Amino acid sequence: MRPARALIDLAALRHNYRLARELGGRKALAVVKADAYGHGAVRCARALEPEADGFGVACIEEALELREAGIRAPILLLEGFFEASELALIEAHDLWFVVQADWQIDAIERARPAKPFTVWLKLDSGMHRLGLAAQDYGAAWHRLQAMPHVGEVVAMTHFARADELDCDRTGQQLALFNQVCAEASLPTSLENSPALLGWPDVHGDWSRPGLMLYGASPFAGTHPVADRLRPVMTVESGIISVRDLGVGEPVGYGARFVTRRPSRIGVVAMGYADGYPQFVPNGTPVAIDGRPGDLVGRVSMDMLTVDLTDHPAAGLGSRVELWGGQVRVHDLAARCETSAYQLLCALKRVPRTYV
Numbered sequence: 199m200r201p202a203r204a205l206i207d208l209a210a211l212r213h214n215y216r217l218a219r220e221l222g223g224r225k226a227l228a229v230v231k232a233d234a235y236g237h238g239a240v241r242c243a244r245a246l247e248p249e250a251d252g253f254g255v256a257c258i259e260e261a262l263e264l265r266e267a268g269i270r271a272p273i274l275l276l277e278g279f280f281e282a283s284e285l286a287l288i289e290a291h292d293l294w295f296v297v298q299a300d301w302q303i304d305a306i307e308r309a310r311p312a313k314p315f316t317v318w319l320k321l322d323s324g325m326h327r328l329g330l331a332a333q334d335y336g337a338a339w340h341r342l343q344a345m346p347h348v349g350e351v352v353a354m355t356h357f358a359r360a361d362e363l364d365c366d367r368t369g370q371q372l373a374l375f376n377q378v379c380a381e382a383s384l385p386t387s388l389e390n391s392p393a394l395l396g397w398p399d400v401h402g403d404w405s406r407p408g409l410m411l412y413g414a415s416p417f418a419g420t421h422p423v424a425d426r427l428r429p430v431m432t433v434e435s436g437i438i439s440v441r442d443l444g445v446g447e448p449v450g451y452g453a454r455f456v457t458r459r460p461s462r463i464g465v466v467a468m469g470y471a472d473g474y475p476q477f478v479p480n481g482t483p484v485a486i487d488g489r490p491g492d493l494v495g496r497v498s499m500d501m502l503t504v505d506l507t508d509h510p511a512a513g514l515g516s517r518v519e520l521w522g523g524q525v526r527v528h529d530l531a532a533r534c535e536t537s538a539y540q541l542l543c544a545l546k547r548v549p550r551t552y553v
């Protein structure tokens with residue numbers, strides 16, 4: 199069998215959820231959308247369900263996958279519903295949903311559910327993606343509260359730049375949220391992972407951690423709080439071929455690496471078809487049998503190459519970590535101008551093993 203695999207540490211996931219709870223408001227909604235950022239939504243939700251206050255997903259298809267797997271905890275549709283006909287399924291499966299636009303309020307008004315809906319009313323406090331504008335928010339909230347079939351309303355917003363710790367945009371978004379919601383006295387939901395980890399003064403009743411649950415930091419470099427996270431996913435594979443090369447020999451497509459000394463090159467069964475980024479610089483860190491090493495040459499669809507010259511004990515079958523406990527996914531992301539979010543979500547074809 200191809201040696202590529204992703205090990206998922208569910209104890210680390212639970213540790214990170216507890217950290218989110220400790221840092222945030224009273225309750226934490228574990229965001230498990232996009233197949234739990236590539237970690238497997240059902241397995242992650244099952245591991246967290248005994249202690250999680252609820253789960254956040256992007257759409258009803260993701261919610262139904264969890265319900266069909268037996269998850270009974272509250273599930274919030276973070277983008278709400280996309281068409282009014284979804285309200286019947288929302289009712290049938292007892293889901294919560296975000297309201298982010300007026301047309302959704304019209305649809306809710308027309309619905310007649312047997313049990314009141316729980317809705318999270320989203321304010322566009324500056325991200326300008328989803329949510330009601332500040333001048334429309336009060337009217338929307340009054341309208342919803344006047345409907346007998348609407349139960350709890352939670353006031354929420356989403357930060358656009360909380361991962362930039364020296365940027366005052368988060369403070370501005372928070373100030374607008376506080377101003378607009380001041381008279382509403384609704385439960386609130388504010389923090390995503392960067393806000394939980396980096397903005398200790400931001401506190402809603404419900405936090406919504408995603409990335410941090412999986413042990414990745416939204417910040418570049420070390421951070422005193424983010425460093426307490428434990429990585430959940432380790433992506434590793436094995437060396438399937440070894441080449442001894444003289445000086446001046448090119449390696450791989452496009453000769454992106456040329457040996458400058460007599461070299462041993464190892465071929466690892468992992469490529470961009472697995473979700474590993476294609477364009478990473480020579481010297482991108484890997485761990486070879488637990489020791490720091492370098493990726494060299496261009497990443498192919500199914501393989502990549504590493505420099506074994508300084509790893510005399512390594513050879514066929516040696517284990518190579520692409521990211522995990524030794525090569526943190528956010529550090530790798532910073533090296534190749536992407537994000538830990540993207541790397542985790544892009545993983546495919548690699549079988550997951552839960553430990």
Ligand code: PLP
Nearest residue numbers: 229276356390391406407408409
């Ligand atoms: N809340 C909302 C509305 C989101 O869209 C997301 C993710 O994009 C999250 C929370 C979780 O964010 P993060 O992964 O940065 O914690």
